Amino acid sequence: MSEQQSGLELRGITKRFGTFVANDHVDLDVRPGEIHCLLGENGAGKSTLMNVLYGIYQPDGGEILIDGHPQHFANPKQAMAAGIGMVHQHFMLVDVFTVAENLMLGREGGFVLDRARATAKVRELSERYGMPVEPDALVEDLPVGVQQRVEILKALANDARFLVFDEPTAVLTPQEIDDLIAVMRSLRAEGKGIVFITHKLREVRAIADRITVMRRGRIVGHAEPGTSEAELAELMVGRAVDLRVDKEPARPGEVRLRVRDLRVANSAGGVVVDGVGFDVRGGEILCIAGVQGNGQSELADALIGNITPLSGTVELDGVDITRAGPARSIAAGMGFVPEDREDDGFVASFSIAENLVLNRFDQPPFARGLALDLGAIADNAERLRQEFDIRSQGVSDTLASLSGGNKQKVVLARELSRELSLLVASQPTRGVDVGAIEFLHKRIVDERDKGTAVVLVSTELDEVEALADRVAVMYRGRVVGTVDPRTPRDVLGLMMAGVPYEEAVAAAGPSAPPGSTADSPTTTSGRRTP
Amino acid sequence: MTDRAAVPATGRGLRWRARGRTLAVTAASMLLALLVGALLMIVSDPEVADKFRYFFGRPGDALSASWAKVSTTYWALLVGAVGSPTALAGTAGQAAPLICAGLGVGLAFRAGLFNIGAQGQAIWGAIFAAWVGFALHLPPVVHVVVAVLAGLVGGGLWGWIVGFLKAKTGANEVIVTIMMNYIASQSLAWLLLTPAFLRPGRIDPIAPPIDATAMFASLYGQFHVGFLLAVAAAAGVWWLLDRSTVGFAIRAVGANPHAAATAGMSVGRTTMITMTVAGLLAGLAGVQYALGPGADGVPTPLSLGLVGTVGFDAITVALLGRSRPLGIVFAGLLFGGLHSGGLAMQTFAGTPLTLSQVLQALIVLFVAAPDLVRTVLPFLRAPKQAVVGGAA
Known part of the structure; x- marks a missing residue:
């Protein structure tokens, strides 16, 4: 290994919990100026490996080398000092502090805080890597995507040479994912070595220089960036996976769910669903697409009855359930898969x-x-x-x-x-591994085929494309338009930004604008306009 | 997110092992409490402490004095608690109200409610039961049944008010119950001076003795029907929590109110039911004091201090019993034993009764801080387990 002195190397890492082997002789290396994707299902041992690297867990075997020198990290502080930065899936930020204050955390220096220097540092770093962030903004006021930037800045402020991104896109909207990918590219250009943990195949293909696949605690293979999604999925799951959902064309029956002029306020009192109306027939799937935070969550909550709408009506099979609480909605035949399953689902x-x-x-x-x-x-x-x-x-x-x-x-x-008359499912496959997604999608389609009306709230265009019979795009509490699921991705993307369908089609034009570079892999793999 | 590895692993065997570890920690807590208690005894006894002044000259003196002090005290405590049938009966009599009130606190814990109000609920239980006991004159059996029911109504009502306020207005139950404790004890003070409660011919606040027909029949000394009632209440709470739909909702609301509401349960209704039942149970504790025979064979008449600090002891009982009915029965018996043994300790070893209260507090302190116990005794530490299948 003498020819490969520069870089970070994990050699034969083994980590056991009781009798369970989470990592079994795992080798992984990342060189400066490359993005190494670590791909694997939930439970494959990716996070364990990274926690070993970051000093949170002590390995039972194997060693960590930086530039050929063995390292030992008893805690994250030592890992940080050695130049390893971690961007956690759940941000480690103090919400009520400003961006600059978060950057100072743990590196306060003397007794007197040097806020000016922290602010300058934020400015310098955010300019250098193309991540605009306001140093004096409170973290809690920032959108999730920007909070993530703060997390990245924190790692960079510690002079990290190697950055680990632990499922960074799970909480992001499509646009934010594009921004993140651009940031990762500029980090790569600056010579940072990046480990990118994910189970989303599309992102891997968009950005990876090298791909390593883990399954059940072991490295099961390496792949080139050009590898097809199907092949990657097969490596990851260990069997052939059908990424597309086999579904017959919908055979819509009677209208089962009728929503009219629905207005819903969130807990802060702001009207976030503003005059939404749609019908869903039995035997069809209506997807509510849109960027996170445009009223979809509150719409779903209003349907089940966790929030009482301000006005409008909701009828299920002719019965008015506008003001029904969850108990009555459930009794009326509504199935509900909440967006935040940890909080509301079980x-x-x-x-x-x-x-x-x-x-x-x-x-x-x-x-x-x-x-x-x-x-x-x-x-x-x-x-x-x-x-x-x-x-x-x-x-x-x-x-x-x-x-x-x-x-x-x-x-x-x-x-x-x-027995359901309506299934409302919000983000049913968020944070779920590929093998399970396939299964969950099949079950939702099966339920449709039984004649149930299905409302699917999703921010993932893959899922929308795979499942929807019709797509209603929401923007700022209103339905921008209801379109065919075969509508090109760039048109859907514009609609998700509030552009009506006709204008979106005109703007997207016959050829997709090459300007949106970060989006290019996404766009090119999108389906063609009918 | 492998940092969830601390979540207990699956499988029946593992769960039993975890349960065994919990028991071991509890036992270790008691042991540590006894050790600290011994130290306290040694330093607080002037005679023993004196001998430590010439410890380096004659260490034997100090050590033997310490040993004598500690061993006689704990021996007296043990004998006073379980050393004779009379002692056992005394322990059971002391435990009965603790178990009832502990159940009231524990049940509320399971619904995610911190019921500090067992004291007030017990006071109202005692007031209602005692009034029926001395003011009404009913035939045997009927009288005691009516008195018990009245006590339940008193406690239940006091609990229901808390549940109602919490469900309808979002009032914090901790604050409400604390304030309701004051209202209850001051109400008792006022009532005792009204003609309805004041014993004829007395001007100090004490009610007439209750009729013999309203008394809990003694089975042996202070071991009376009330104890059986307490055990039955524990069984009832177990059934309610683990085998009934009401308990399912209580546990669901306690563990995750959002998910419970989304699944169609009414959090408000569950809160009201829980607080009412908790009030019933704490009220039953008050009934025990009002109707149960004391050391002299007759119930103590209603007075300001009749229920003592049962509502606060109940919190420690519920904590030690980990809010589980069987655990609460054992915790109640342990503390009942400490109470009744403490009296013997004072008489025969000259150690003040307060030591038994210190022991009680120490046990709960160690139980509430399991990490402390595990640090002192590292072999009790659980092996790290991974979530099955982990998480990436």
């Missing part, structure tokens, strides 16, 4: 079996009078566990012990195990 400390009856526990056959029928609850769970392939040791395990994909399977299994 009770983490409850067993899988209990979570599978969370909205039906007081009805037969799960209850007789006041008494729970534990047998019926367990039988139901066992049946659903097999049907939905929920990977666990048993149905009495807590939900907290499951991986993200399996948690979401529990939520979907619960909702789809009833």
Whole structure:
């Protein structure tokens, strides 16, 4: 390895938790000025590996080398001092501090804070890497994408030579992802070595110089940037994966959900859904597309009844449920997959079996009078566990012990195990690995084919394309237009920025503008206009 | 997000092992509390402390005096708590109200509510039960049943008000219950001076003794029907929490109110139900004091201090019992034993009764700080476990 002195190298890293081997002799290296993608499903051991690198975990075997010199990190501080920076998936920022103050954290120096220098540092770094950030802005006021920039700036302020991005795009909108990719490119140009952890294949193809795939704690292969998504997925999951959803054309029936002039305020009192109306027929999937934060979440919450609308009507199968709470909405046949499943979707400390009856526990056959029928609850769970392939040791395990994909399977299994007239699913595959996405998509299409009306809220254009029969694009609380899912991506992208369909088509033109470089891999793989 | 590795791993075996570890930590907490208690005894006893002044001259003196002090004290404590049938009965009698009030606090904990108001609820339980006991004259059995029901109504009502305020107005239950404790104890003080409660011929605040027909029948000394009632209440709470739809909602709301609401449960309704039942249970603790025979074989008449500090002891009982009914029964028995053994300790070893309260506090302190116990005794540390399948 003498010819490869410059760079960061992990050699034979092994990490065990009890009997579980999270990392099994993993080798990984990153050279200055390259982006090395670490690809793998949830639970493949990517984060464990990076936590070893960052000094959070001590490895049970193997070594870390920087420029050929062995390193030992007992804590993140030592890793930082050695030039390793981490951009966490969940930002490690103090919300009520300004950007500059966050940058000072942990490096306050003397007793007196030198705010001017921190501000200057923010200005200098953000200019150098093309990441505009206002140093005096409070972090809590910033959009998620900008908060992430602060996180990156923090790492850069520590003179990081190697940056680890742990699933950085999971919380970002498509536009923000494009910005991030541009930032990563400029970091690469400055000679930083970047490890990019993700399970999103499109991003990997857009930016990676080298690709390493992990599965079940081991490196299972390396791939070139040109490798097709299908091949990458197969490496990652260990079997061939069908990325497209096999679905018949929709056979829409009667209108089941009728929404008229709906106005909804968020908890702060701002009107975030402003006069939205649409119909959804049985047997079709209406996708609500849009950049995060344009009222989709509140629309979904208003449908289930977590928020009472200010005005307008919601009718399900002819019954007015505008002001119904969740209990009545559920009784009316609404299935609901919440956007934030950790918060709204399940009770983490409850067993899988209990979570599978969370909205039906007081009805037969799960209850007789006041008494729970534990047998019926367990039988139901066992049946659903097999049907939905929920990977666990048993149905009495807590939900907290499951991986993200399996948690979401529990939520979907619960909702789809009833007779539904309407399924409202928000971001049903966020943070879910490829293998599970395929399965979840199939189940949603199956539910459609049973004649259920489906409303799917998604910010992921892949998902919209794969599932939608019609697409309603939301922007600032209004529906900009309802279009065919085969509408080109650039047109959808413009609509998501508030441009009406006709103008968007005209602006996008016959050829996609080459100016949007960061977006180019996305655009070229988009489908053609009909 | 492998930093969730601390989440208990799956599987029945592992869960039992985790439970065993919890028990071990609890046992270790008691041991540590006894050790610290011993140190306190040694430094606070002037005679023993004196001998330490010439420790280096004659260490034997100091050590034997210390040993004598500690061993006689703990021996007296043990004998006073479980050393004889009478002692056991005394322990059971002391434990009965602690168990009831502990259940009231523990049940609320499970719904995510911090019920500091067991004291007030117990006071109202005692007021209602005692009034029925001395003001009404009913046939045997009927009288005690009516008195118990009245006590339940008193406590339940006091709990329901908290639940109602919290559900309808979002009032913080901690603040409300603390204030309601003041209202309850001051109400008692006022009531005791009204003609309805003041014992004829007395001017100090004490109510008439209750009729014998309203008394909890004694089975052996202070071991009375009330204790059986407390155990039955524990069984009932277990069923309610683990086997009923109401308990399912209580646990769901306690663990994740957002998910519970999204699944169609009414958080407000669950809060009201929980606080009402918690009030019933704490009210039952008050009933125990009003109707249960004391050391002299008859119930203590209603007075200002009748329920003591049961509502606050109940918090420690619930904490030690980890809000689980069986745990609360054991914790109640332990503290009941410390109470009744403490009296013997004072009599036979000359160690002040306060030491038993210190021990009680120390045990809970160590239980509430399991990391401290694990630091002192590293072998109790759990092996790190990974989430099954982990998370990337």
